[in-house]
Amino acid sequence: xxxxxxxxxxxxxxxxxxxxxxxxxxxxxxxxxxxxxxxxxxxxxxxxxxxxxxxxxxxxxxxxxxxxxxxxxxxxxxxxxxxxxxxxxxxxxxxxxxxxxxxxxxxxxxxxxxxxxxxxxxxxxxxxxxxxxxxxxxxxxxxxxxxxxxxxxxxxxxxxxxxxxxxxxxxxxxxxxxxxxxxxxxxxxxxxxxxxxxxxxxxxxxxxxxxxxxxxxxxxxxxxxxxxxxxxxxxxxxxxxxxxxxxxxxxxxxxxxxxxxxxxxxxxxxxxxxxxxxxxxxxxxxxxxxxxxxxxxxxxxxxxxxxxxxxxxxxxxxxxxxxxxxxxxxxxxxxxxxxxxxxxxxxxxxxxxxxxxxxxxxxxxxxxxxxxxxxxxxxxxxxxxxxxxxxxxxxxxxxxxxxxxxxxxxxxxxxxxxxxxxxxxxxxxxxxxxxxxxxxxxxxxxxxxxxxxxxxxxxxxxxxxxxxxxxxxxxxxxxxxxxxxxxxxxxxxxxxxxxxxxxxxxxxx
Numbered sequence: 001x002x003x004x005x006x007x008x009x010x011x012x013x014x015x016x017x018x019x020x021x022x023x024x025x026x027x028x029x030x031x032x033x034x035x036x037x038x039x040x041x042x043x044x045x046x047x048x049x050x051x052x053x054x055x056x057x058x059x060x061x062x063x064x065x066x067x068x069x070x071x072x073x074x075x076x077x078x079x080x081x082x083x084x085x086x087x088x089x090x091x092x093x094x095x096x097x098x099x100x101x102x103x104x105x106x107x108x109x110x111x112x113x114x115x116x117x118x119x120x121x122x123x124x125x126x127x128x129x130x131x132x133x134x135x136x137x138x139x140x141x142x143x144x145x146x147x148x149x150x151x152x153x154x155x156x157x158x159x160x161x162x163x164x165x166x167x168x169x170x171x172x173x174x175x176x177x178x179x180x181x182x183x184x185x186x187x188x189x190x191x192x193x194x195x196x197x198x199x200x201x202x203x204x205x206x207x208x209x210x211x212x213x214x215x216x217x218x219x220x221x222x223x224x225x226x227x228x229x230x231x232x233x234x235x236x237x238x239x240x241x242x243x244x245x246x247x248x249x250x251x252x253x254x255x256x257x258x259x260x261x262x263x264x265x266x267x268x269x270x271x272x273x274x275x276x277x278x279x280x281x282x283x284x285x286x287x288x289x290x291x292x293x294x295x296x297x298x299x300x301x302x303x304x305x306x307x308x309x310x311x312x313x314x315x316x317x318x319x320x321x322x323x324x325x326x327x328x329x330x331x332x333x334x335x336x337x338x339x340x341x342x343x344x345x346x347x348x349x350x351x352x353x354x355x356x357x358x359x360x361x362x363x364x365x366x367x368x369x370x371x372x373x374x375x376x377x378x379x380x381x382x383x384x385x386x387x388x389x390x391x392x393x394x395x396x397x398x399x400x401x402x403x404x405x406x407x408x409x410x411x412x413x414x415x416x417x418x419x420x421x422x423x424x425x426x427x428x429x430x431x432x433x434x435x436x437x438x439x440x441x442x443x444x445x446x447x448x449x450x451x452x453x454x455x456x457x458x459x460x461x462x463x464x465x466x467x468x469x470x471x472x473x474x475x476x477x478x479x480x481x482x483x484x485x486x487x488x489x490x491x492x493x494x495x496x497x498x499x500x501x502x503x504x505x506x507x508x509x
Contacts (some may be wrong), residue, residue, distance in 0.1 A: 103165075
């Protein structure tokens, strides 16, 4: 009797995994040079993508969201190579795909990973890039993969086997139809859509993650909002394969860098994939603000102080914040013009803060000056009374209103040293980071202030692609005058603390 033994049929994910491990090595990182073996969390997304029902793919949309630097671009590049390489077990003849991203720069990450993988196998000559039309297309054999930016029109009219949208969490409001455009491009070929990236700012992406339909598979790795972002156990839970793809030392360094900068928001968003906005942050996180509260916080008699001043106009608030040099005590004061068309209650309604201004007037943190525009000399005179016998080491203000500021000081007969600052990506970024350092280090002390609490709630910190921070309004009618004054005063305080101490040499004859 002859027994015919046949090899069991490999699942598609196993067949692809074996091909990748046989053909390629890890192109970069702490595992560089090792065979390209899929990790369990990577197998999950590959298995979901390759899963088929009798009438087509099990999942039309696959979402792959993890913290940054976990090999996402390399994995997606490997999937695309599997579809384009003729010797791959999942090869699709005449494959047509697309890689879309919010910017041209982002479209290049997966493409670069594809070239890097092929180079490890000595096959770099098999893939070619054409740059016309921009941002380009990738060619291999009879297959093509188009590169696309966040223009929804680029998805219409295409017939795609696979569309990958990278950094989906960074899609702006004006690019909101990008997902639908590329989804529609899958119809003719019964194709699939892969969405990747950290959760980011995109409401559409986060909605798909939080409430997927039955034809959407979500692979999500990240921490919850109430998790301790400083706990290495949380890092391990949120970052699969930590230690083999992303090093633990890197996680520690990224955390410490963020902590030194005064805010863990970016660390939480990028490296823990928490549902936070990485491009908009609080000036000071509420926990740090609460830790600064001290019912006994009072300046030391006669200690020096630093003042930050933000000048207002007819509608805006004029605000000053005093920071005392030794105790670190913070005290704010603000004013509106008293003879305008609106009283404090009406101003509060206009600005969306209810009865806050009336309450601040009751605590003495807010007052009204004469005139329809805030009288700066009158405000400075009141500020001088608040400071009393404390020498002012410097008063910082906006350099673009320097002449107006100095004229008002002369009228008020005040000769404090003046420091002028900009609000752009250089001075503004330094001032914001200094403010966060002061609060994070525990040097900031203050009695509870509704004025400061309102300033923190109303002000956003806008973070550019370069990482530079700038104060911005959280909504159209928000008041950020006190927040601006706070950053100026804290920056002067931190600069003085960081300044090298003078050294004296005494020679005896």
